[in-house]
Amino acid sequence: xxxxxxxRHHNFWINTLCNAAESGRIDRTRLLRESILISVRNLDKxxxxxxxxxxxxxxxxxxxxxxxxxxxxxxLTSPQSKAVNSILxxxxxxxxxxxxxxxxxIRTTPMLLSSExxxxxxxxxxxxxxxxxxxxxxxxxxxxxxxxxxxxxxETVQTKAATLFLNYADIGRFLYTSD
Numbered sequence: 001x002x003x004x005x006x007x008r009h010h011n012f013w014i015n016t017l018c019n020a021a022e023s024g025r026i027d028r029t030r031l032l033r034e035s036i037l038i039s040v041r042n043l044d045k046x047x048x049x050x051x052x053x054x055x056x057x058x059x060x061x062x063x064x065x066x067x068x069x070x071x072x073x074x075x076l077t078s079p080q081s082k083a084v085n086s087i088l089x090x091x092x093x094x095x096x097x098x099x100x101x102x103x104x105x106i107r108t109t110p111m112l113l114s115s116e117x118x119x120x121x122x123x124x125x126x127x128x129x130x131x132x133x134x135x136x137x138x139x140x141x142x143x144x145x146x147x148x149x150x151x152x153x154x155e156t157v158q159t160k161a162a163t164l165f166l167n168y169a170d171i172g173r174f175l176y177t178s179d
Contacts, residue, residue, distance in 0.1 A: 014054050021058065032060050033068050039075045039083035048080040056086070066099045067091060073101070076108050086124035087131045088112075095130045100129050108150045113148040113161075121149060121157050125164055132168045139168035 021028040033060065038051025065072065075087050091148075094100050105127065112124040128142045142164070149161035 011057075014050075014057050017054060019059055020176070021096055026146070028058070029064065029067060032058055032064060033071045036071050036075050038067065039078035039080060039087075042079075043175060045080050045082065048078065048083050052083050052086050060099060062094065066097060069094065069101055071106075073104055073108055076112060079118060084112070084115075084117075084120050085123055087118070088096050088127055092123070092130050093128045095127055096134055102138055103141070106138060109145040109147050113145060114151065118154055118157060121152060122160065125149070125157075126159055127147075129164055129167075132164070140170070143169045 015024070017031060020026045021031050032055060035051045035055040041049050043051075050057050060068070072091060076084055078084050078087075091100075091105060095102060095105070109124055109128065114122055115121055115124075125146070128145065130143050132139050146161045146165050150158055152158055152161075
């Protein structure tokens with residue numbers, strides 16, 4: 001298997017593929033897409049990790065990430081937490097870009113915020129916070145997504161969600177006034 005060959009030969013295949021993309025012998029964008037989509041192909045964690053390592057070694061630019069953002073969002077459905085966390089780290093940076101599809105990302109968050117993996121939940125909230133800070137028009141959708149976090153058993157995660165909710169909710173709508 002290719003990921004085992006890499007261990008014996010110090011990333012031989014990753015280096016070979018990166019060099020081929022750099023020299024134009026293979027399409028770099030396609031390699032980026034395929035390396036990220038490995039995470040949703042029901043492979044084991046070692047094979048998925050190899051694909052993520054290849055993707056990271058390619059060091060995609062912001063422009064390339066914008067081009068493949070649909071694949072990045074698709075990869076959020078990976079059963080492997082390393083892949084999901086790696087993608088969430090990328091999306092946090094990408095979320096500040098004008099062409100980032102923040103509405104589509106927010107639509108994917110209920111699944112992520114219901115995860116049993118704490119790091120996925122907290123990383124997702126981190127991306128939502130970055131979006132909420134920059135785009136006021138997304139705050140209502142962010143608050144609606146955060147409701148899923150309150151089913152989590154971890155109090156620190158619930159507290160962080162409550163803080164985000166209070167930061168971005170239109171609290172005036174929820175308060176009772178006796179005028």
